[in-house]
Amino acid sequence: MGSLADDTIADLLEGPVKSKGGRSGNRARARRVVNYAPEVMVKITGNAKGADHVQSHLDYISRNGKLELEDEHGDMIKGKDEVRSLAKDWSQDQGKRRKNTRDTTNIIMSMPAGTEPRDVKNAVRAFAKRQFGQNHQYVMALHTDTDSPHVHLTVKCLGYDGRRLNVKKGDPQKWREAFAAELERRGVEAEATPRATRGVIKRGVSQVVRHIREKGQTPQVDQAKVREILEDFRDQRAGKPQRPRPWEDRIKERQTYVRKAWLTAAKDLNQSRDPEDQELAESIAAFVGSMPPMKTERHELQKMVVERLQRSAQTRQGREKGRAQDHQDER
Incomplete structure (x- = not known):
């Protein structure tokens, strides 16, 4: 029982993790997703272009040398002088470049509040070694000055082989999957579910x-x-x-499909005699019910503009009433 649910869940849970454990693995992951397991965050924050920009970024992630940077060999770079020496070394070895050549790719990798910062750093270290260690230099810095422990990972774009790092469209999601897998290896519950699968439309x-x-x-x-x-x-x-706005129509179509797919899986699971399947069906239904409204950032801005226009109109009306009252008093 539940083959339709298994196929539907497998389609929804995109990425390499979905195949881990087969049918039982898909259901276990679906259970974690609908019960809001911590979701990893991987974000490319930008690129540094030119020696000054590289220096500025390394100063920022090291808090002007107050925080240690760790490189691809596990060596620690401490203090303002060592950070600037690293930036100088990287800028002197730029290879063939154009005016807007990207010298570094800057990434943030984080977990929600409550995650042990040491586990986050260890997971990022293992991820970076697997993903970049064969061909690229990089440094990383753990920041704990926010509720969410996060690591700034800065990768030198020029590889040892003379080629530059080229981040493709689907790479950040693959990196999320790999980062989550490293956390799981360390006993940390973590998910890397695509935003659309969780019913989220708006970007951060x-x-x-x-x-x-x-x-x-x-x-x-x-x-x-x-x-x-x-x-x-x-x-x-x-x-x-x-x-x-065809792009908004496509977003709504995708989200309508996601909601229907989850509910189809829930309906199929609810017909099972297994209490765990029935419990998962209830959790899925509640999960779909709590999904955010199908509104894009434009809708949010539209609401903000309407509120501002209304406030302006109320202010104008108040002034007009005040002037009319003053005129009446004068008479």
Whole structure:
């Protein structure tokens, strides 16, 4: 019983981990996902271009030499002078380059609050050695100044073979899977489920952008989107048809499929006589019920713009009432 559920769950749980343990492995992983097992985070934060930029980034992740950097050999780089010496060595060996050549790829790897920082660092060390150690130099630094322990991994793009690191579209998800596997080897529960599989549409927002928004200001990255939203409002008032957004339609189609697939698996599992299957079916149904609404970042910005327009209108109305009252008092 449950073959349909197994196939559906296997399709939903993309990535190499999904095949581990076969049918029982898929169900075990589905159970972890719907019960909100800690999800690893792997994010490429950018690239350093040029000696000054490399120096600035290494200063940042080492907190100006106050934190140790660990290289691909396990050697420790301590203090401002050693960090700057490393940056100088990397910048002198740049190979053939163009003006905008990327000299480093900068990655953050983290786990939610409550994870032992030492386990995170050990897992990143093992991941980096497997992924980059054969051809690339790199350094890593553990940061524990936030609730989520995280490691900054900086990889020198120019490899020993003269080729440069080329990060492909699907690599970050593969790296998440590999990072989660290293944590599991150390007894740390970790998942690397694709965002879409968890019903998440919106991408993460950087802290800088979030802080600017919280101040009621509009970050530069939002300005073009806000202009587009205001144009939509003007089109609506003029009775013009809404402009097509095929990418949003595809997102909704994907999320509709994900929700239906989870519920199909739950329905199949619920027909099983195995109490564990029935319990998993209930957990899946609750998981789907708690998925975030199918709204993109544009929808969130649209709501923010509407709220600002309403506040502006209320302020204007208040001023007009105040002026009218003053005029009445004068009479």
